[in-house]
Amino acid sequence: MTFYNHFQLCSRSFTYFWKLISGSDNHLGILSSKRIFITGGTGTIGVTLVKYLSEKYPKTKITVYSRDEHKQFILARKYPAINCVLGDVRDKDRLEEAIAGHDVVIHLAALKQVPRGESDGSEFTKTNILGTENLLRVSSKVGIEKVVFMSSDKAVLPSSHYGATKLSGERLTAEFAQRNPQTQYSIIRLGNVWKSRGSVSDLISNHSKELFSVTNPDNTRFSIAPAEGVEIILLALMYGRKAEIFIPKMKSFKLHDLLIAADIQETTVVGLREGERMHEILITDKELEKTFQHRDDFFIIVNQEDPNLRSKYISDFHLKPVSNGNIFHSEFAPKLEVTELQTLLNKSDVSADGIHKE
Structure with missing residues (x-):
């Protein structure tokens, strides 16, 4: 299956999106001559992004920066033109060495499992907060043109340490956007990425026939396919200026319905885990006041610090409240x-x- 077939299967706004990035005024054409640095590039969205860029812009120079040498080995075999670099965002010196010479940074690397964030909070702090700060400082120092930070719905009024670290990452990105007007910053908030490692959809897809444990069948979660995650990254690269928050249009699902879809009949309810909540939210009531919709495709929480930029956004991109x-x-x-x-x-x-299956 090519990326484009997969994109059509997963994306609910494929037709408009493809027209948007393929038109004569396509701002993404510059990617073909840029050097792109992806932290956490061996994860679900990272691999999908590598696949898209490799097929759409084969001359783009892509560097994947991550800690997992096995995943890098598999990825490099599949896409031999990319450059895989071992490293940790906690290591500022190594990060600076690896990031120098690039134009665009897409920061996907993070520790993400909510229960582990409660039991090993200091590790989440080191990777998700200090690692993000390292990346932002290094990007500013070496003159990166565009930075995209990947956040989560769990950053909104966080109930977990993981969510709190993602909220901190958003605030740090906004701070650096104020300091460094020469760099364009964007923030993306996603729901659960479909079949990403450790997600409920992944656990259900790979369950055996024994009794399946669920926290609460009435739980609801926003869901996004990996290709849709790539879509919003590309849109953020096109439209991002000063730490605007981009939110794709997502449906949610009820855990009970997912169990029916997977034909899982035998379950045991174990209750919510530490830091977990029954339902997720994508924006706060206060953020709603500065949230605008772009046609019928995605939402932008615009920067309120710069009223001129806010007005320009609304007029140039035909945003509606x-x-x-x-x-x-x-x-x-x-x-x-x-x-x-x-x-x-x-x-x-x-x-x-x-890693994509054949």
């Missing part, structure tokens, strides 16, 4: 139907370790 906050709450947002969940469970071409 958002009045219904329910779409940003997983309990009330439009739901994926059981049939849609079955399609996603059966047709994803991304394995749990983030």
Whole structure:
């Protein structure tokens, strides 16, 4: 399956998106001559991004920076033109050495498992906060043109340490955007990435026949396919200026419906884990006041510190205000139907370790 077939399967705005990035005024054409640095590039979205860039812009120079040598080995075999560099975002000197000479930075690296964030909070702090600060400082020092920071819905009014670290990453990115006007910064908030390692969809896809443990069947989660994650990254690269927050249009699903889609009948309810909540939210009530929708495709929380930039955004990109906050709450947002969940469970071409299947 090519990236484009997979994109059409997963993306709910494929037609408009493809027109947007393929038109004569396409700002993404510059990617073909840029050097792109991806932290955490062996994860689910990272691999999907590498696949897209390799197929669409084969002359783009791509560096994947991560800690997992095995995943890098597999990825480099599949895409031999990319450059894989072992390193940790905690190591500022190594990061500076590796990032020098690049133009665009996409920061995907993070520790993400909510329960582990509660039990090993200091490790999450080192990677997700200090590592992000290292990346922002180094990017500023070496003159990176564009920086994209990947956040999460769990950063909104966080109930977990993981969510708190992602909120800190957002605030740090906004701080550096104020300090360094020569660099364009963007923030992306996603829901659960479909079949990413450790996600509920991954666990369900790979479960055996024994009794399946669930926290609460009434839980709801926002969900996004890896190709849709790539879509919003590319849109952020096009439109990002000063730490605007980009949110793709996402449906949510109820855990009970996902269990039906997977034909899992025997379950035991174990209750919410530490730091976990029943439902997720994508923006706060205060953020709703500065949230705008771009046509019918994605949402932008615009920068309020610069009223001129805010006005320019609204006029240039034909943004319209958002009045219904329910779409940003997983309990009330439009739901994926059981049939849609079955399609996603059966047709994803991304394995749990983030490496695409043949």
